[in-house]
Structure formats: C-alpha cells, structure tokens
Amino acid sequence: MTLTRRSGLFAGFVACVSLANLPLLRDLIAHSSRNETASHVMLIPFVVIVLVWWDRQRIFAAPAFAAGLGIGVLLAGVALTAAVRFQWLPFEDGTALSASVFGLVVSWMGAFLAFFGTTAFRRALFPLLFLLFTAPIPEPALALAVAGLKNGSAHAVSTLFALSGTPYLREEFVFHLPSVSIEIADACSGIRSSIALLLTSLLIGHTYLDRGWKRLVLVLIVLPITLLKNGIRIVTLTLLAVHVDPSFLTGQLHHDGGVVFFALALGMLAPVVVLLDKGMPRFGLPRDVVTRQG
Numbered sequence: 001m002t003l004t005r006r007s008g009l010f011a012g013f014v015a016c017v018s019l020a021n022l023p024l025l026r027d028l029i030a031h032s033s034r035n036e037t038a039s040h041v042m043l044i045p046f047v048v049i050v051l052v053w054w055d056r057q058r059i060f061a062a063p064a065f066a067a068g069l070g071i072g073v074l075l076a077g078v079a080l081t082a083a084v085r086f087q088w089l090p091f092e093d094g095t096a097l098s099a100s101v102f103g104l105v106v107s108w109m110g111a112f113l114a115f116f117g118t119t120a121f122r123r124a125l126f127p128l129l130f131l132l133f134t135a136p137i138p139e140p141a142l143a144l145a146v147a148g149l150k151n152g153s154a155h156a157v158s159t160l161f162a163l164s165g166t167p168y169l170r171e172e173f174v175f176h177l178p179s180v181s182i183e184i185a186d187a188c189s190g191i192r193s194s195i196a197l198l199l200t201s202l203l204i205g206h207t208y209l210d211r212g213w214k215r216l217v218l219v220l221i222v223l224p225i226t227l228l229k230n231g232i233r234i235v236t237l238t239l240l241a242v243h244v245d246p247s248f249l250t251g252q253l254h255h256d257g258g259v260v261f262f263a264l265a266l267g268m269l270a271p272v273v274v275l276l277d278k279g280m281p282r283f284g285l286p287r288d289v290v291t292r293q294g
Contacts, residue, residue, distance in 0.1 A: 006063055017107055017108065024081070037191055044130065044134045051127040051130070059120050059124045060120055061119075062117075062119055062120075073106060073113055075110070076103075076106060077105070078103065078107050080103030101136065102132065105134050145189075145194070146191050149230065150189045152227040153188065153231055155227075156228055164235070164239070166235075178242070179242055182234070182238050189230070193261070200269075201221075218272060221269070221272050226265065
C-alpha cells in the first residue's frame, strides 16, 4: 500500500473519531477561548502536523501496519473518554475535560501506530507526545503550579528589592513600600507565560539539540528563568510606580506588557541554547550528518 493511501485512511479514521467526539471538541474550544492557561491547546495539533511534515522522510521511511498493538492503544483511549462521558469513573469538573481530551489524543496515537507501525511511531514519538498538550492542565495541578510560582516569584521579588536597595516590609505575598503596597496575586504568578516558555523550550530542544540530557537541562532551566522574569516584571512596575507614576501598577504595561517580559525570558533562554549546542536544526538532515555536527 502506498504511503499516500495509508495516510488517507489514517486521516479519514481520525476524522471519524473526531466527529464522534464533536461535543467534546466544542467544549475544548470553548474552554480554550475563556481560559488563558488553555489558550495554547488549539494550536498544538497544528504544531504537531508541522513537526511530522518536516521530518516525514525519516518517520515514514518504512511504514507498516501494527493493527494489534495500535488498536489496543486506540481502545484504551476510547475507554477513557467513554468512562468520563458516561461517568463510569468519578472525575470532577476540574479534571473531566482534561481526561476526556487525553483519551481522545491517545486514540489518535493508537490510530497512528496501527496505520504506520512501530518504527514510524518511535521516530514520531516527540510530536505524538507533544500532542498530549492538547489536553488542558487539570485544575488541581494548575492550582499547585500557580501556588509554587507565586511563592518562587515572591522570593525573587524580595531578592531584587534587596539588591536595588529598596526598603520594604513583606507579609507573605504582600510587599509594603514607602508609598505603595503590592500583592502578588494568582494572576501575577506568570502561569500562562510559564506554559508558553515550557512549550517553546521543548520545541527548541527537539529542533536544535541532539542529546537527551541537553534537552532536559533546557527544560529544567525554564523554572528559574520564569521566576526571575516574574520578579523583574513585578519589581519594575513597582519601582516605576514609586519613582515615576503610581498608574504604572494599573496601566497598560501592567495589563498588556506580558509580551515584553516574555521576550526578556526568551532572551535569557537563548544563551543557554547556544551553550548547549550550536548545531543546525535536525529537520531534513541525515542522522549521520546531525551526529557529526553534534
């Protein structure tokens, strides 16, 4: 069977599975549009398609059916989605959508395995695993992450205030300065930019770095960079409010300036990438060429 026909059958099967879960996909789109921490989920499938397309020659060099194993994975995903839909398992509202979408993505992965085989699945493992980010982060995990980011950001703010010689009094997440008081709220945790930076680091690591430990280091460095970026943002706005104009705490830079500080975080991440590897992107290069470059 030609790759074109095999791909057509796979696409048709995925389309049928998706149509059968159309209410779930509508819920996912609605959740993504109203929840900033899930605004990325609708982009993930398109990113995965691009990743697979760029590396298609290597991934689909020797396609083969793996019906038994693939159908097993597919049925596991269908079972999870059905268990949530028909309330066979006690998922709460904050986890039900995440579990349902996770099951749907697993069913897509099972279809890929069934139509293209284990070799193609292994070679496409990163894009397929990246597809799991289509599932929104469960609310309990999200709350835990926000709490951790708030706590780390508060320590970063304390350090930066001390380094700048700014007098302050701290009461947990509230900082009292001579003319203003600020509170690090949940919205100041930087959870949205942290998710974006994590996804960016994963993509950069997959594209540019040729060793697993290098990719791991790049992902791990995201947390301290995020906390430092959050601290710089909060301290910058506070000092501008103290020394220039109090409206900086409520103005456009406060509400819409996230992209500026996200760019700062990317700027801090860039030297780490350079230090880890100066090689060319892997896509389109033979594996032996990449190995020699690495």
